[in-house]
Structures are given as C-alpha cells and as structure tokens.
Amino acid sequence: MNLSQNTLENTEFMIEEIKKKLRMATGAALKATLLNDEQYEDLRDIYEMVASKSNFSISEIEAITSELGRLRKA
Template sequence: MDLSQKTAENAEFMIEAIKKKLRMASGAAFKASHFNTDLYEDLKDIYEMVASKNNFSISEIEAITTELGRLRKV
C-alpha cells in the first residue's frame, strides 16, 4: 500500500491500524470520514509512530487519542 497518496482508503487503513494496535475501546469515534484530508501528513506521522512501537503507556495512548481528536473535522 502506497501511503504517500492522500486517499480515503489510505486514511481508513491507517486509522484502523492505529485503533487495532492501541486496542481502542472507543474506536468507533474515529472513522476516516471524520478526518480533515488537509492534515493527512499528520495522520501518517501518527500511524508511523504507532506502527514502530510495540508497547504504549497509558499517557502515550491518551496523547495519541488527543492528537487524533485534533485531526478530526470540526
């Protein structure tokens, strides 16, 4: 998958991967259609950081969730 392309499918893939890796209970709140495509690179940065780590502290999960919330459309 070429994540350098700003597509809805790529955003959906990254969001689903983040939710799965973080085992997010409130994952339904994060859907690709809720995200601003102008901030695609920020989403990709979060995805790459999450993909690179095996374990997360609670404060890291909270920070990632907060950042994802910032990327949502208002």
C-alpha cells in the same frame, strides 16, 4: 500499500491499524470521513509512530488519542 497518497482508503487503513495497535475500545469515534483531509500527513506521522512501537504507556495512548481528536473536522 502506498501511503504517500491522500486517499480515503489509505486514511481508513491507517485508522484501523492505529485502533488495533492501541486496542481502542471506542474506535467507532474515529472514522476516515471525519478526519480533515488537509492533515493527512499528520495522520501518517501518527500511524508511523504507532506502527514502530510495540508497547504504549497510558499517557502515550492518551496523547495519541488527543492528537487524533485534533485532526477531526470541526
């Protein structure tokens, strides 16, 4: 999958992978259509960081979740 292109499909893929990796129970709040298109690169950076790690501390999960919330459309 070519994540360099800002598409709804790529955004959905990255969000689903982040939710799986972080075992997010409240993943329903994260939807691709609610994210700001202009911050696609930020989402990709978060995705790449999450994909590269196998374990996360509680504080890391909180920080990632907070950052994802920042990307949502106002």
